[in-house]
Amino acid sequence: xxxxxxxxxxxxxxxxxxxxxxxxxxxxxxxxxxxxxxxxxxxxxxxxxxxxxxxxxxxxxxxxxxxxxxxxxxxxxxxxxxxxxxxxxxxxxxxxxxxxxxxxxxxxxxxxxxxxxxxxxxxxxxxxxxxxxxxxxxxxxxxxxxxxxxxxxxxxxxxxxxxxxxxxxxxxxxxxxxxxxxxxxxxxxxxxxxxxxxxxxxxxxxxxxxxxxxxxxxxxxxxxxxxxxxxxxxxxxxxxxxxxxxxxxxxxxxxxxxx
Numbered sequence: 001x002x003x004x005x006x007x008x009x010x011x012x013x014x015x016x017x018x019x020x021x022x023x024x025x026x027x028x029x030x031x032x033x034x035x036x037x038x039x040x041x042x043x044x045x046x047x048x049x050x051x052x053x054x055x056x057x058x059x060x061x062x063x064x065x066x067x068x069x070x071x072x073x074x075x076x077x078x079x080x081x082x083x084x085x086x087x088x089x090x091x092x093x094x095x096x097x098x099x100x101x102x103x104x105x106x107x108x109x110x111x112x113x114x115x116x117x118x119x120x121x122x123x124x125x126x127x128x129x130x131x132x133x134x135x136x137x138x139x140x141x142x143x144x145x146x147x148x149x150x151x152x153x154x155x156x157x158x159x160x161x162x163x164x165x166x167x168x169x170x171x172x173x174x175x176x177x178x179x180x181x182x183x184x185x186x187x188x189x190x191x192x193x194x195x196x197x198x199x200x201x202x203x204x205x206x207x208x209x210x211x212x213x214x215x216x217x218x219x220x221x222x223x224x225x226x227x228x229x230x231x232x233x234x235x236x237x238x239x240x241x242x243x244x245x246x247x248x249x250x251x252x253x254x255x256x257x258x259x
Contacts, residue, residue, distance in 0.1 A: 004030060004031050004032075005028070005029065005030045005031075005046050005048050005049040005050065006028070006029040006049055006050045006051075006052060007026060007027070007028050007029075007045040007046070007049040007050070007051050007052065008025075008026065008027040008029075008052045008054045008059060009026055009040060009045070009051055009052065009053050009054055009055070010024050010025075010026070010040045010053065010054055010055040011024075011025050011026070011027055011054035011055075011057055011058070011059045012024070012025070012054075012056075012057065012058045012059070013025045013027065013037060013058075013059045014058055014059065014060045015061070016060065016061055021058075022037070024039065024040045024041075024055075025037055025038065025039065025040060025043075025059075026038055026039070026040045026043035026045065027059060028043070028045070028046065028049065030046075060103070062103055062104070062105035062106065063102070063103050063104045063105070063106075064104065064105070064106040064107065064108070065099065065104050065106075065107045065108070066107075066108040066220070066253075066255045067108065067110055067222055067223075067255050067257045068107040068108060068109050068110065069109065069110055069111055070095075070109050070112070070113075070116055070119075071085070071087070071090050071095070072087060072113040072115050072116060073086065073087045073113070073115060074113045074149040074150045075150060077147055077149070077150065078147075078150075087115050092119060092128060092130060093128060093129045093130065096128075096129060096130035096131060097129070099130075099131050100129070100130070100131060104131055105131045105132060106131055106132040106134065107131050107132070107133060107134070108134040108136060108174070108201075109133055109134065109135050109136060110136050110138070110176055110201070110202070110222060111136070111137075111138045111146070111150055111151070111176065112133075112135035112136055112137055112138075112172060113149065113150075114170065116133065116135050117135060117170065117171045117172070119133065120133040120135060134173045134174060135171075135172050135173045135174065136172065136173065136174035136175065136176040136201055136202070137152065137163075137167045137170075137172040137174070137175055137176060138150070138151050138152065138176040138178055138202070139151070139152050139153075139154060139160065139163055139164075139175060139176065139177060139178065139181070139185075139189060140152070140153055140154075140177075140178035140179065140180050140181060141153065141154065141155065141178075141180035141181045141182055141185060141205075142154075142155050142180070143179075143180035144180075145178060145179070145180055146178075151178065154181075154185050155185070156184070156185065157184045157185055157187070157188035158188075159185070160181075160185040160186075160188040160189045160192070161188050161189075161192045163189075164188075164189055164192040164193050164196065164198065165192065165196065167198065168196040168197075168198055172198070173198070173199075174198060174199050174200070174201050174219075175189055175193045175198050175199075175200050175201070175202075176200075176201050176202035176203075176222070177189060177200060177201075177202040177203060177205060177218070178202060178203050178205070179203045179204075179205055179206050180205065180206065181205040181207070182205070182207050183205075183207055183208060183212075186205055186207075186208060186216075187216070190216045190217075190218070199219035199220070200216075200218050200219055201218070201219050201220040201221075201222060202218075202220070202221075202222050203221075203222060203223070203226050204221060204226040204227070204229075204230065209230060210226075210227055210230045210243060210246065210247075211246065213252070214246060214247065214250040214251075214252050217250075217251050217252065218252055219251075219252065219253065220252065220253045220254065220255065221247075221252060221253070221254045221255070222255055222257060223255070223256070223257045224254065224256040224257065224258060227243050227247070227254070230243075231243070
């Protein structure tokens with residue numbers, strides 16, 4: 001039976017609320033949640049706790065990787081038959097272990113597939129070891145792009161609306177917008193996603209501008225180059241500062257995704 005109480009003894013805690021280190025702390029975790037942080041010489045440890053001696057070590061909040069692509073059966077469309085791999089042949093615990101070993105306990109999947117919903121549920125039930133999965137379904141226009149079923153293509157606002165509603169019903173957590181969406185479809189996605197509580201993440205569609213997606217309160221821009229391509233060759237410090245200030249003063253996050 002898995003222990004449900006742990007105690008980190010004499011750890012240095014970096015809470016990341018402000019720039020500080022809280023020295024020589026005992027941290028108690030019960031049932032997966034921190035229940036107490038206190039001075040080591042003033043904190044008693046539950047008898048049932050697994051004790052981890054952490055002197056001269058540091059504890060930080062868990063990390064998140066907000067731009068991940070997971071394997072899935074749909075990706076087989078990109079490969080010849082002899083290169084295709086069934087989802088049942090993939091060891092997701094092996095794929096996920098490096099995340100957990102490096103303190104990454106949440107990942108955001110930027111082109112999630114139906115089989116990832118079942119995988120997320122198995123992780124939440126404790127049947128598969130892995131980080132928390134945040135699943136974003138990708139929607140794009142009809143131009144040359146990732147093929148279905150990796151991507152979902154729409155051409156008119158009503159199609160975009162229906163895909164968002166289907167995504168919500170299926171259990172996706174986010175909607176990812178891609179490069180070839182037109183303005184009307186993009187607007188429909190943002191409006192309906194807002195109605196059903198699905199944050200919109202992803203690219204800056206080629207038909208739109210940085211300012212437009214910031215004004216639409218897109219939750220996240222998925223690449224630094226999405227901003228860079230809007231500069232159209234003007235990479236001056238003044239231009240960089242302008243975009244940095246626009247994004248910093250918006251409600252939109254950005255993941256650099258440089259590699």
